[in-house]
Amino acid sequence: MGKIVLLLLFSLSSAAYAQKSIYQGFPSLVWPKLYDITYAKGRDELGDFEKPVLSEAVKALRNKVVILPGYMVPLENQKTGSTFMLSSLPLNACFFCGVGGPETVVEVNLKSKTPYIEKPIEVRGILRLNDDNPDEMIYVLDEAEVLGTLDY
Secondary structure, eight states, X not given: OHHHHHHHHHHHHHHHHHHHTSOOSOSOSSHHHHHOEEEEEEEETTEEEEEEEEXXXXXXXXXXXXXXXXXXXXXXXXXXXXXXXXXXXXGGGSTTTSSOOGGGEEEXXXXXXXXXXXXXXXXXXXXXXXXXXXXXXXXXXEEEEEEEEOOO
């Protein structure tokens, strides 16, 4: 009887462990690659700027469909929109509000409008790289869609 109870407890704990180990969106394997950039001095008609130098791992993602988890940062207090910033960091630490650098955010251009979502989300789109225009974000997701919210 004791062996049956132990076996039952072991199988239940194994099933619970297996359920917890199912990938739920975090961590992203793409964000670490996007973080892997350096900067060099650049110059245009407006003056000097820090030009991003993209790693080979980042360049390999150019025009590929990627899925990124993150936090929605609405533009201009939007409640609904088709463009927003996706931050890999919570809002209090993102590029616009905290300690993150420009490599921690992606401009997202959705296929259709979506309401602002406070929870972490997952977004899929085609990754466009920008290493020459300092007036735009380094990373842009085009033809994107919000896949849903993530539970943590």
